[in-house]
């Protein structure tokens with residue numbers, strides 16, 4: 001199986017998993033946009049990434065520019081995510097632990113797609129993963145803008161009690177280069193061994 005079809009399958013698997021909670025009637029109105037975004041991402045159409053300024057888990061403004069010189073791992077998710085996000089963040093954590101001192105040249109960034117609920121909880125959440133994680137939040141508009149720039153889809157899926165909701169979201173792991181350039185993405189549930197392999201390759205350049 002080619003890498004591309006492997007990626008395609010993983011993304012479809014993720015979307016199926018994420019959408020499983022939503023019935024057809026609940027499908028977000030921008031579903032076509034989601035499909036197009038995934039398509040553009042998979043086939044490398046257009047640009048991915050770009051400048052951002054968001055607020056970190058300590059309430060400080062952080063911009064992409066301050067991470068120049070390091071590889072940047074960017075992950076969009078939310079702290080209430082039941083299992084996909086934590087599993088991917090754990091894989092990133094294990095890979096960074098395994099890299100030892102080289103990990104100082106890699107900046108992992110978690111951007112919440114649930115700024116409404118991920119307020120104070122963000123700090124404890126990212127602290128549960130690698131110590132170098134920066135957790136970012138912002139206004140709904142700021143988050144949407146950054147997510148669009150990364151072709152990361154997300155939409156609320158109502159359900160449960162008391163106005164509870166889940167968020168259907170793209171769960172890929174983005175890798176950006178030392179100059180902030182887009183290097184590529186790794187599918188959801190990429191294991192730490194594969195992450196290390198890819199990180200080492202780019203760190204050696």
Ligand code: NI
Pocket residue numbers: 077078081082083084085086169171
């Ligand atoms: Ni998730």
